[in-house]
Each structure stands twice: as C-alpha cells, then as structure tokens.
Amino acid sequence: xxxxxxxxxxxxKVWDAHVVRKGEGEGAARQPDLIYxxxxxxxxxxxxxxxxxxxxxGRPVRRLDLTIATEDHNTPTLDIDKPIADPTSRKxxxxxxxNCAEFGVRLHSLGDKEQGxxxxxxxxxxxxxxxxxxxxxxxxxxxxxxFGALAMGIGTSEVEHVLATQTLSxxxxxxxxxxxxxxxxxGVSAKDIxxxxxxxxxxxxxxxxxxxxxxxxxRALSMEARMTICNMSIEAGARAGLVAPDQTTFDYLQGRxxxxxxxxxxxxxxxxxxxxxxxxxxxxxxxSIDADTLEPFVTWGTNxxxxxxxxxxxxxxxxxxxxxxxxxxxxxxxxxxLQARTxxxxxxxxxxxxxxxxxxxxxxxxxxxxIVKGRQKDPNVRMIVVPGSARVRLxxxxxxxxxxxxDFGAEWRFAGCSMCLGMNPDQLAEGERCASTSNRNxxxxxxxxxxxxxxxxxxxAATAVRGTLSSPSDLPVPVSA
Amino acid sequence: xxxFTRHTGxxxxxxxxxxxxxxxxxxxxxxxxxxxxxxxxxxAAWRKDPSFILNQEPYAAGSVLVAGPDFGTxxxxxxxxxxxxxYGFKAxxxxxxxxxxxxxxxxxxxxxxxxxxxxxxLIWKELENHPGAQVTVDLQSRTVTCGAIHAPFEIDDYTxxxxxxxxxDIGLTLQHADEIxxxxxxxxxxxxxxxxxxx
Ligand code: SF4
Numbered sequence: 001x002x003x004x005x006x007x008x009x010x011x012x013k014v015w016d017a018h019v020v021r022k023g024e025g026e027g028a029a030r031q032p033d034l035i036y037x038x039x040x041x042x043x044x045x046x047x048x049x050x051x052x053x054x055x056x057x058g059r060p061v062r063r064l065d066l067t068i069a070t071e072d073h074n075t076p077t078l079d080i081d082k083p084i085a086d087p088t089s090r091k092x093x094x095x096x097x098x099n100c101a102e103f104g105v106r107l108h109s110l111g112d113k114e115q116g117x118x119x120x121x122x123x124x125x126x127x128x129x130x131x132x133x134x135x136x137x138x139x140x141x142x143x144x145x146x147f148g149a150l151a152m153g154i155g156t157s158e159v160e161h162v163l164a165t166q167t168l169s170x171x172x173x174x175x176x177x178x179x180x181x182x183x184x185x186x187g188v189s190a191k192d193i194x195x196x197x198x199x200x201x202x203x204x205x206x207x208x209x210x211x212x213x214x215x216x217x218x219r220a221l222s223m224e225a226r227m228t229i230c231n232m233s234i235e236a237g238a239r240a241g242l243v244a245p246d247q248t249t250f251d252y253l254q255g256r257x258x259x260x261x262x263x264x265x266x267x268x269x270x271x272x273x274x275x276x277x278x279x280x281x282x283x284x285x286x287x288s289i290d291a292d293t294l295e296p297f298v299t300w301g302t303n304x305x306x307x308x309x310x311x312x313x314x315x316x317x318x319x320x321x322x323x324x325x326x327x328x329x330x331x332x333x334x335x336x337x338l339q340a341r342t343x344x345x346x347x348x349x350x351x352x353x354x355x356x357x358x359x360x361x362x363x364x365x366x367x368x369x370x371i372v373k374g375r376q377k378d379p380n381v382r383m384i385v386v387p388g389s390a391r392v393r394l395x396x397x398x399x400x401x402x403x404x405x406x407d408f409g410a411e412w413r414f415a416g417c418s419m420c421l422g423m424n425p426d427q428l429a430e431g432e433r434c435a436s437t438s439n440r441n442x443x444x445x446x447x448x449x450x451x452x453x454x455x456x457x458x459x460x461a462a463t464a465v466r467g468t469l470s471s472p473s474d475l476p477v478p479v480s481a
Numbered sequence: 482x483x484x485f486t487r488h489t490g491x492x493x494x495x496x497x498x499x500x501x502x503x504x505x506x507x508x509x510x511x512x513x514x515x516x517x518x519x520x521x522x523x524x525a526a527w528r529k530d531p532s533f534i535l536n537q538e539p540y541a542a543g544s545v546l547v548a549g550p551d552f553g554t555x556x557x558x559x560x561x562x563x564x565x566x567x568y569g570f571k572a573x574x575x576x577x578x579x580x581x582x583x584x585x586x587x588x589x590x591x592x593x594x595x596x597x598x599x600x601x602x603l604i605w606k607e608l609e610n611h612p613g614a615q616v617t618v619d620l621q622s623r624t625v626t627c628g629a630i631h632a633p634f635e636i637d638d639y640t641x642x643x644x645x646x647x648x649x650d651i652g653l654t655l656q657h658a659d660e661i662x663x664x665x666x667x668x669x670x671x672x673x674x675x676x677x678x679x680x
Contacts, residue, residue, distance in 0.1 A: 020664045021657050031639070034657060036664050038672060048514035049559075056516070059651070065674040088512050095514045106675050127673050157559055157588055157650070165654045167661060257679040264671035271669070 007278035009175045010244050011210040014150040014275070018133050020167055032169040038132040038149075040162050041118045042069035042105065044096040045423075046137030050160035051099040061103045062166045068127065069100050069107040072117045073423045077386050077413035080110050089424065103163075116389020116415040119143040119357040123227065124391055126256025130245035130272040135162055140357050140439065142233040145242035146226035147249055148275050150210070152240050173239050174284040176209040177277075180217040182291030187472045189367070190225035191359060191437070191456035193217065194232040195297035195307045196289055203305040206238030209285065212277060213243050217291035223252040224363040231358045232439050235304040244276040296471045298344055299441050299454040301332035306441075308344065310459065310471050316340030335443055336451050337431065344469050347453070349433045352383040352464040353446070354410075354457060356420035356438035360388030364437065364457040365396050369404040371461035371472050377409035378467030384411045384426065386418040410464065422447045435463040482590040484647030485620055488571045490544030492616035492627060493534055494608040498549035502582065505553065505561040519564040535568075539613035546573045547604050547616070553582025553593075562589045572618040574625060574634070576601055587640040588650055592618055596625060600632035620645055 008016070015035070023031035040063075047069070054061070061067060074089035084090040093110070100107035108114040114121060119140055122128040130148035135141060137159040144151035158168055178197055198205075211233050218226070226243045233241025250269055253259045260268040277283075295309040306329070308315065314333070317340070320326040333340060338347070354360070354368050365387065377383060385405045387393035393415055396402055402412045419426040420438040428434055428450025437460050441452035453469060462470040510522035527533045534540050546565070552575040553561060562585045565573065572592035586593040596604075607628045608614050617626040618634075620641060625632045636644075643653065654661075 021660050034654060034660070036661070036668075039675075049516035049563075052514075052516040057649075057651070065676040068675040092512075092514055106678055127675060129673055132672070155559065157585075161651050161654065164651045165661065166665075167654055169650065169654065258673040258675070260671040260673075267669065268671045 007281040009277040009281045009283060010148060010212055010242060010275055011150060011173070011175050011240070012281075014131055014133065014148070015172065017131065018150075030171075032171045034167050035133060035170050037135050037162050037166050037168060038066060039122065039127055039134045040067045040166075041122055041134070041136035041138075041141070042067060042096075042159070043072050043118045043136070043138065044092045045073045046156050047099065047159055048092065048095045049156050050137070050163055051103065053157075053160040054103070054163055057164075059164045061105060061163045064104050064106070066166060067105050067163070068122070069096060069105050070115055070118050070121050071096060071108070071110050071416075072115075073417045073421065075110050075115075075414075075416040076424050077384075077416055077418050077426055080414045085425070113390045113394060116387075116391065117357045117360065117417055119227075119231065120361060120388030120392065123147065123223070124256070124389060126253055126259035129253060129259070129268070130249060131275050135168065139234045140231050142238070142241050143227050143231040143357055145230035145233065145240050146223060147253075148242055148245035148272070150240055150242065151230075153234065174209045176206065176211050176238070176285040176287065177283040178211050178213045179286065179288045180213060180215040180291050181288070182217055182293075183220070184217060184291050184294060187458055188294050188296055189456045189458060190221055190228040192294055192297040193289065193291070194229045194235075195299065195304070195454065196294055197287070198232065198236045198304050199297070199307045200289065201236055201287055203235060203303050204237040206233060206236035209238050211236065211238045211241040212283070213241060214277070215291075218243055219246065221248075222363060223248060224361045227361070228358055228364075232304065235439055245272045296456060296459050298459065298469055299452070300336065300338060300344065301329065302335055302441055302443050303328075303332075304439065304441060304454060306332055307454070310344050310469060312344060314338050314340055314342045314344065314347075337433075345474065347433070347469045348467055349381060349435045349453070349463055349469065351428060351432060351434040352381055352410075352460050353386070353419045353434055353436040353438065354383070354460050355386030355388070355418050356436075357388060357417070358439045359437035359457050360386060360392065362392055362395055365392070365401050366399075368457040368461040369401045371458055371475070372408040372410070372464065373404050375408060375465050375475070377464050381464050381467050382411070383409065383464045384413060384419060386413045386426070387415045389415045408464070419446050421445060422450075428452075435460050435469060482647050482649035482652065485571070485590065485592055485644045487617065487619045487621065488544065488592075489615050489617040490571060491539060491542055491613055492545045492547050492604065492608045493540045493543035494605040495534060495546055495548045496605060499551045499554060500548055501554045502558050502561040506558065506564045510564075511558060511560055516563060517567055519560060520567040520569070522560070523564040523568045542569070544569050544571045545616040545618060546570050547601060547608065548573060548575045549601070550575060550577040550598060552578050554579040559585050559589070562586050562591050566591055574601060574604070574616075574618075587643065590644065590647075590649070592620060592636065592644060594618060594625060594634035594636060596632050596634045600625070600630065603630050604632070
C-alpha cells in the first residue's frame with residue numbers, strides 16, 4: 001500500500017506513525033493493527049481491575065515513564081484535608097494509591113498541586129502534545145485531541161493491555177471533517193459550537209469516525225476552547241476528535257514542564273508543522289457549521305443532542321418527524337419537568353455548576369468571572385465553582401477570581417469532577433434543576449432525579465445572575481461597586 | 482489465560498432467553514475494585530429465589546451453563562464474564578450471544594459456544610431428566626457431548642485459536658514484544674515522559 005505517498009488526513013498521519021504491526025488480512029477479515037500509545041492517563045475508577053489483572057499475571061507496567069495517575073472522580077471538593085467520608089469512594093482512592101505505589105506509577109493525590117481532572121492535568125503539564133496517541137479509561141479522553149493528538153477512551157481490559165504492553169489492538173476508523181467557518185458573535189463560545197455540532201449530527205452521528213474540527217472559526221480559538229470542543233466529540237458518538245496544531249498550540253506548550261526544550265523543541269515543532277490534513281486528502285464525511293449565525297446554545301432534554309438556541313423555546317414532540325425522536329422528546333420533557341413551547345429563557349434553575357473537564361480551565365473561569373463581577377447572584381440560586389485542577393485553583397486565586405466568585409455569592413471549591421457525575425457528595429437532589437457547564441445531561445447523571453441543562457460558562461454565569469437561563473446580553477449593565 | 486481444550490462438568494439448564502448483563506450481574510456490584518470475587522454477584526437477584534436453578538442440587542456445582550437465545554445482551558460490563566468465571570463456569574452454550582458479551586468472553590477465557598436451538602432443547606431435556614448429567618465441551622473438535630447427544634458448535638477461528646493456546650490479548654501482543662521494542666527504539670527522544678516529574 002502506498003499510504004506514505006498518498007494524501008492523508010491528520011488522523012491518518014497520526015495513526016500511521018504509531019503502527020507497531022499491521023493487522024493481517026484484507027477488508028472485513030482484516031485483523032486489528034497494533035498501535036503504540038505515547039501517553040496513558042489513569043484515574044481511580046477504571047483502573048483497579050486492570051492493576052489486579054497485572055498482579056494476577058505477574059506482569060509489570062511496561063512504561064512507567066509514559067503513565068501518570070490522578071484522583072478526580074471520587075474526590076470531595078470540600079474538607080479535602082479530612083478523610084473521605086464515603087467508604088466506597090475512599091476505598092477506590094486508597095486502592096489507586098496502593099496500586100501506584102506498588103507498580104511505581106506517578107500519582108497526583110488529593111492535596112497535591114497537580115491533582116485534578118485527568119483531562120485538565122495532562123495538557124497543563126505539557127504532557128499532551130501534537131501527533132501523540134493518548135488513552136485513558138475515560139470517554140472524555142477526546143479532550144486531548146485539541147493538540148492534534150489521537151486521543152481515545154478505553155475500557156478496563158484495554159487499560160490493562162496498555163499498562164502491560166504500551167499498545168492497543170485497534171481497527172482503523174473513518175474520518176469526518178467538521179468545517180466551522182466565520183466569526184463567533186460576542187457571548188458565543190466553543191461550547192456553543194460543539195452543542196450545535198451535536199444537535200446537527202446527533203448523538204450517534206459520529207459513530208465509527210474520528211472528527212477533525214477545521215475552518216477559520218476553529219483556527220481563531222484558544223487551546224482551552226479547542227479542548228472544550230474536542231472534549232464533547234464523544235457526545236456525538238465519535239471515537240475521537242482533533243484539531244491540527246498551529247502557532248496557538250506551540251505557544252501554549254512552550255515552557256510547560258514536560259514540553260521539549262532547546263534543540264528538542266525545534267525538532268518537535270518541525271515535526272508538528274507536518275501534522276495537518278493534506279490539501280487533496282478526502283474525508284469519509286463532511287459537515288459544515290456557520291459560525292456567524294451561531295447563538296448561545298442550551299440543552300432542553302436528556303441527551304446532549306437535544307439542544308436549541310437559548311433564544312428559542314422548548315420543542316414539542318410533534319416537531320419531530322421520526323417516531324423514536326418524538327417518543328424520546330416526550331420522555332425527556334416528562335423527566336425534565338418542562339412544558340413544550342416554554343421559552344428557554346423563562347426556565348428557572350436552582351443550581352449553577354461551573355466545572356468539569358469541558359469547562360473548568362482558567363479561560364472558562366475568567367469568562368464567567370467577567371460576567372458576575374460587580375453583580376449579585378439571584379438569591380434563590382446556588383452556584384458552585386469547581387476548578388479543573390489544583391493548579392487552576394491556585395492560578396485563579398492569584399488573579400483574585402475566587403474573590404470575584406465568593407463576593408458574587410458563589411461557592412469556591414477544590415478541584416475534581418464534582419457535580420459532573422456526582423460520585424462525590426456534590427449532587428443534585430430529586431427534581432433539582434441545574435445549568436451546568438459539563439457534558440452530559442443524562443437522566444440522573446448529576447444526582448438521582450436531577451435535571452441538567454448544558455450551557456457555556458458565560459451562560460452559566462448570566463443564569464446565576466438572573467435565576468433563569470440567560471445569555472450575558474440579557475443582563476443590565478452592572479452597578480459598579 | 483489458561484488453555485482450554487476440553488472440559489467436562491455438570492450442565493445447568495437455564496431455560497430463559499434474553500438473559501441480559503443486568504441479570505447476570507446487577508450494577509451495584511460494579512463499585513468493587515477487584516477483578517475476582519464476583520461469585521456472589523452472579524445472577525444475584527435471581528439467586529434470592531430458592532427455586533432458582535443454581536440454588537438446587539446438583540446444579541449448584543455446575544460448570545457448563547446451557548442458556549436460551551440472546552445471552553449477554555445489554556451493557557458492555559466485563560463484570561458479567563468475571564462473575565460467570567468466578568462462580569465456576571467454564572463454558573456457556575446458547576443459540577445466540579450478544580456481540581460484546583461474546584468478545585468479552587473470548588478475552589477472559591470463557592467459552593461461548595453457539596449451538597442450534599434444537600440441540601439446546603435436547604440438552605435441556607437430558608439435563609432435566611438426569612439432573613447432574615455431565616456435559617463435555619471439546620474445543621478441538623468443536624462439539625458438545627451430553628449423554629447420547631453429540632452436537633457441533635460454532636466459535637470463530639481466531640477466538641478458538643487463542644483459547645486453545647491459552648493466549649489472552651496481552652499474551653498475544655507480547656508475542657510481538659520485539660516489534661514493540663523496535664518501535665520504541667525508533668521513537669524521537671523529545672517525546673514527553675511522565676518521569677522524572679519536573680516542577
Ligand atoms: S469531569 Fe465529568 S466528564 Fe470529565 S472526566 Fe470527570 S466525570 Fe468524566
């Protein structure tokens with residue numbers, strides 16, 4: 001096969017550069033390729049059985065220097081100096097600590113300044129770089145695709161496989177271009193782009209594909225915004241999502257603890273500059289989104305594809321031609337406690353959650369702080385701000401953002417997944433309604449019976465001011481303090 | 482993974498179709514941190530019923546489960562296979578398996594043998610008429626024997642080969658350790674490493 005000569009997409013270039021061994025056979029009978037993994041991120045929930053598997057088979061971790069662990073899903077965001085109250089959570093974390101100590105894996109524990117959500121920690125340390133293969137036993141590993149890496153979530157057996165062999169047996173994927181051209185209006189952000197993409201292609205639309213986000217609107221985005229977009233590729237059903245690296249990427253990486261330096265830096269950048277889709281390469285599918293017309297987006301239902309523009313209304317079942325979608329709409333309205341045709345901006349929320357691997361980095365906190373500064377929170381709303389990592393928390397405090405949030409009336413918490421999935425005490429009560437910057441609005445995701453509306457950080461902030469779903473443009477000019 | 486060539490053990494007739502993974506192992510058991518010790522979780526809800534087949538002698542010590550069609554549907558949880566194995570099952574016979582369950586079985590050394598439903602019915606009768614009757618699953622010849630019944634079964638070539646050789650995915654990949662090492666030797670030196678940790 002003349003794969004090296006023919007035009008290739010970015011994802012294919014990264015794949016080709018990691019083939020240890022090509023699968024035998026052709027077509028449907030072709031066996032998987034053996035793919036080398038450059039970085040393996042580990043957390044407490046999906047790793048215990050993998051470590052036990054190694055132990056039972058008497059196998060070591062093959063590349064400790066390509067493996068790193070952190071505690072995030074179960075960690076409390078209050079009283080982090082006290083023992084974890086929930087015994088199952090405590091046990092999972094203690095198990096991770098024991099496994100990392102036994103096998104020699106680098107671990108950032110609660111209280112450590114590099115602890116945090118696994119997908120925030122990797123990029124922040126400069127460990128995620130262009131052209132790499134990155135895996136983690138967590139579906140939102142797609143976040144790391146923002147650097148032009150091929151980043152995938154894997155299951156527990158595969159976690160063990162990577163620990164033992166630093167490779168994975170994978171079948172090739174199809175490629176899809178998501179072209180986003182134009183300029184975003186003020187108040188519209190990366191989160192709105194990806195929610196619009198998912199609403200357009202559906203939660204299964206990306207199945208079997210790796211998505212490449214392209215176009216002038218993507219090029220104009222910061223690294224953090226690109227991470228928000230790639231993060232939710234999985235909500236479109238895709239295996240992974242990526243963005244070609246460019247000067248924005250290089251600037252973000254330079255000087256980070258694990259970024260190359262000196263002559264290595266030059267060699268790395270020279271290689272990274274080759275990592276883009278060739279002009280005459282062909283994608284298996286293409287989708288276009290017009291950035292000029294995008295509005296702030298919000299979900300009304302119980303999957304991330306059930307979203308509309310914030311200025312419109314809750315849909316009615318009869319709006320859907322497809323019978324399954326109609327039934328899904330009915331079920332979702334019932335669960336969400338919503339009436340069809342209610343303007344989205346009339347929906348009152350009880351809680352605002354600013355956090356998760358989708359939107360918990362410095363830029364997200366700054367954008368939200370900008371909105372709430374000098375304003376007062378609606379007294380009936382509680383707002384929880386959970387930085388993505390301990391380092392983000394420290395940096396935010398150095399800028400005084402913690403003060404902005406607490407003056408506004410929000411709670412300033414320690415880093416972790418928190419209310420994104422409610423494995424720790426941060427959960428919604430039955431029937432409680434939340435505007436959340438996280439990525440999944442599934443039934444019960446943020447707590448049994450909880451109701452989630454996915455939004456961007458600025459929409460979350462504006463909602464906390466007004467108490468109903470709001471965009472920043474709905475707010476009166478603040479009375480300066 | 483242990484090699485599997487042939488196994489003889491007590492057959493358990495489970496006259497049920499669509500046994501999904503939530504029945505095989507309820508979600509509450511997924512919070513555990515071990516890969517072994519799931520024997521109590523297997524069919525946990527059903528086992529509360531004293532009349533359930535595994536609560537009866539001599540089936541309680543069974544090692545070949547003979548189930549109805551569409552066994553293992555539902556979630557992808559690997560725990561379903563772990564629970565069957567931990568309980569002591571070496572093979573499951575059914576006329577149709579869910580894809581992911583079949584894949585997970587192959588990874589974990591549990592034989593998922595696909596028989597014609599008519600043969601499953603014959604084996605059910607034999608096991609019910611002669612409780613404790615032995616079933617032999619021969620992977621080499623791809624046949625099941627129970628009393629006077631000899632039935633062929635299907636299993637894909639690649640999985641059969643791996644089971645016969647006792648190769649788990651990791652073992653198989655490690656057969657290519659040289660190629661992995663060669664790849665590693667050629668990786669650029671500037672690729673990031675997590676160790677040593679830099680401030
Ligand atoms: S923040 Fe949410 S989506 Fe991200 S890793 Fe944690 S639980 Fe998963």
